[in-house]
Amino acid sequence: MRCRLGPSTIVFLHAHPDDEASQTSGSMARAVDDGHRVVLVTATDGDHGMPPEDLAEGETVVDRRRRELEASSRAIGLHRVVWLGYADSGMSGWEQNSGEGAFVGVDVDEAAARVASVLDEEDADVVVGYDWHGGYGHPDHVQVHRVLHRATDLAARRPRVLEATMNRDAMRAMSG
């Protein structure tokens, strides 16, 4: 890995709009504070998230997700958000897994090429995705892991790869 002095560019790859907030918002905000350029790539539209009770007439879950992501990125101080727009695959075993454009079913090389082009545009020093289990086994999160590593192979200048993970004891305590 090439070592650089001064600010770096860090690209975070997340599965759904809201994962940036629940999983890496603290690290992102700190990196922004420390003067680094922080870019978020969100793979899916988050369509299968829980519909909020105050959804307005004509407003879709995806509309809400976009607005929430804009607010989240402002709060964190992100420099750029890239929305890949794949369909949310739902949890394991859901029929949406095989739906049109479901992220879990897209060709890894195709999705990775799109992420690699962001890494190249940004001349990224670091890319952050998920561990092999996607933190908790959600099919879209596991797909992020695959796409992360393939995109790194395809990038013109190989960035350092980090995998966000979750604290097993804390997760057990929450579900216990």
Ligand SMILES: [Zn+2]
């Ligand atoms: Zn997610």
